[in-house]
Amino acid sequence: MREDTRTRIQEIALRLFTEQGYEATSLREIAEELGVTKAALYYHFRTKDDIIASLVEMRMTELEELLTWFRSRPNTLQTRRELLERYAETLKRSRYLDVAKFLERNQTAMRDHPQLTRMRETMMTLTREMSDPGATPTERISRSMALFALHAGKWLTLETELSDEEIDKATMEVAMRLLEP
Amino acid sequence: MREDTRTRIQEIALRLFTEQGYEATSLREIAEELGVTKAALYYHFRTKDDIIASLVEMRMTELEELLTWFRSRPNTLQTRRELLERYAETLKRSRYLDVAKFLERNQTAMRDHPQLTRMRETMMTLTREMSDPGATPTERISRSMALFALHAGKWLTLETELSDEEIDKATMEVAMRLLEP
DNA sequence: GTCTATACGAGGATAGAC
């Protein structure tokens, strides 16, 4: 059974946007790969922006759910460790990893997008609340970086000697260490 | 005494590119802020790309010098610690920090730039050579992340309770810890 | 409902006048 056009547009667009850049990818390219004219895209999406807006929305909703879950639990080392595990899980689902990659690589292109502002705030809140009130600056920064470390691990896939699984496992160990005092 | 036009174009362009994005910033905007027409920019630079190419070149040359220096020294913990100090020093000079920020935020826009490829390779080589041949995956990833941590620290300036100096100091401590076994 | 044909203003870029 054939996917619907709308979903195919999103898939092609996300791939091209991530590979070539959001602004460097024209609607004509997307339309050609789909086998239609670019005007046809405007039947399915109001603007170029709308093509990825729903995908970004998915990723953001997930982050907000993660924050809600975190706040519902006692702020212990155990909870923080579980937060890292859950965050890493979201990055394993290819759809979210693709969106995360897109967002990393197209920061300025999405600059004044309201969704991006919300997401930045969610990430900020998450990292901030991981710290105890009386923590030292080093402890605060260290814990904040634990989440970033999970992303950084995905950039290091060029370390040819290591397999993806080894990198994922080692990245998690490094991130966990950043939670320790 | 007035700066020459060429330098002013670079300064205006780097600021606008970093704030708004490379592709989102038009030559007309730069020209207007400078008080000329966009066609006039083509006297000073062959393409839009060339406007920042020389700035990126500076940053890249510096990274390559850092790699050369690192290779000239015994690969000890002491040398790796000094590498972090030197790397952080480059990020303190505003010109390089601005270029680094621009590169972080406009990755896909610079995608097929030969300079970018060279820089990625230099960073990769640097992080790879920081590892001993017999190191565990966790040690390798941890050391590789030490350099990224210095950048990540610059993203955390929104941690309102901490001053820039506190963040810099704490970031360095976290990065140094990532070098330890 | 789904698409094609066509047009508009703005973008980067070039050639050439002054």
Added chain:
DNA sequence: GTCTATCCTCGTATAGAC
């Protein structure tokens, strides 16, 4: 060293075929 005229492609929009 600065500008005009010009070109092609871009995102966007609408009218209308099927």
